[in-house]
Amino acid sequence: MSDIPMQRLTEFAGLNANDLALFRSLFGPEKRISRRRDIRTQGDPVQEIFLLSSGWAVSCFDLRGGERQIVKLHTPGDVLGAPSLAMETAAETLVGMTDVTIRSMPLSAIGRIFKEAPSLAASLFISAQQERIFLMERLASLGRMPAIKRFAVLLLHVHDRLVHIGRECGVVDWPFTQADLADILGLTSVHVNRIMRSLDQQGLIKRRGSTVILSDLAALRRLSELPERQWIHGPDWLAQIAL
């Protein structure tokens, strides 16, 4: 059984040993869920939040017409299902894109965190704000960019997140089919295919199976129209909580 990944939680500030120990203690045992299975389906009662221990997952909205929009990609260390904390029943469906292992935390534990570990609570709060930025970027890309730029924005976003958790620079090895990418980008799989070939032929990316190699990072960033983000690290106001 692997240890609990905490990259996302300690991204903005170090946490003391007590906080980390508390956080670990609040999660249940590991549970395996296989590829393409729902972790939680939209409409289910909200009784817990999840930590993704290993594998890839997504959050998505299923629409009445049978279409779906993937609204967030998750890598190990991510907390899943938190947005629905504001609701009686889950707004999003959580799906494993590979076999995944998750742990769950009951709602009562969230109360404990706010009561007993304010620094931890603040870290979760900032993480939620970061997620809002990610969503706003995706929104800007769907609303105001043609397909090629959307793809570049997505690829760079995932790339930068992967590098952040220690993966190799210049490579994105994700488990998505072109149909999945279409559900992320608001396109059809046919068009995603054309976009990818086009980027390939222009020399911006190369493809090896489901792996994408970013052969020209500078050109991709120029395409994307969005700046690289500078996240805070150990701001005064956060450090001061621990005192």
Added chain:
Amino acid sequence: MSDIPMQRLTEFAGLNANDLALFRSLFGPEKRISRRRDIRTQGDPVQEIFLLSSGWAVSCFDLRGGERQIVKLHTPGDVLGAPSLAMETAAETLVGMTDVTIRSMPLSAIGRIFKEAPSLAASLFISAQQERIFLMERLASLGRMPAIKRFAVLLLHVHDRLVHIGRECGVVDWPFTQADLADILGLTSVHVNRIMRSLDQQGLIKRRGSTVILSDLAALRRLSELPERQWIHGPDWLAQIAL
């Protein structure tokens, strides 16, 4: 000088008198900003968050090509600029769409809230999760719906928020031009115009200046493909923090 509106903060649970008093005490004096002026521009250092006391505002992303995507509409009582708490410099531009009055809260005050008023902190946290749901809905609408449905989704979203803060049911009186709506919906102003006339002619809405009357709420909800949301109210885990 008007009192501080707290609808958004008390939406999910009542707060005790101490928490409310603390919250009030953390905001600076009212400041007026006139229509179409930036409250904070993207790239500015993040030194505070804002409370919108009166008027309408938006958060938007300005892209390199000069286009913009409006990512969030704000009504009185909303906290503005919180997503950029995760960043060194602001990711979004905050703009008043009418003359607005705002109050600001320094970052150090956020630290105090987490340290001294865990129930208040938890309310802010849930509110951030709610904002993520809103963004995910917008994303689903831009990614997977044609223009008419996007408009219906937007109109209903704003309508339901306005009703929530006590405005008349069946009416949306907003200060947006068709060009603004285009920046919200990821369309052009020309197309927004055609969409609105079309809905008007079909009898789903009526227009009186900038006011939209929702003449057929049921039909609009059928169009929108998204369910009405049931937000939590006074869940156990939140109440338990105050004990």
Added chain:
DNA sequence: CGAGTGCTTGATGGCAATCAAACACCGTGG
């Protein structure tokens, strides 16, 4: 009254959807 802003309408064009079909790969079972 002229300039500016916002709304409306028509004509044209393009990006992406839709429809359709072939191809590659893979695990399964006859």
Added chain:
DNA sequence: CCACGGTGTTTGATTGCCATCAAGCACTCG
């Protein structure tokens, strides 16, 4: 071993939603 179905990728032909371009109109304001 090969047939087979299933999944995913690729490519072409056609369609359509929405963008773009252009111009006229209504209203406000200095």
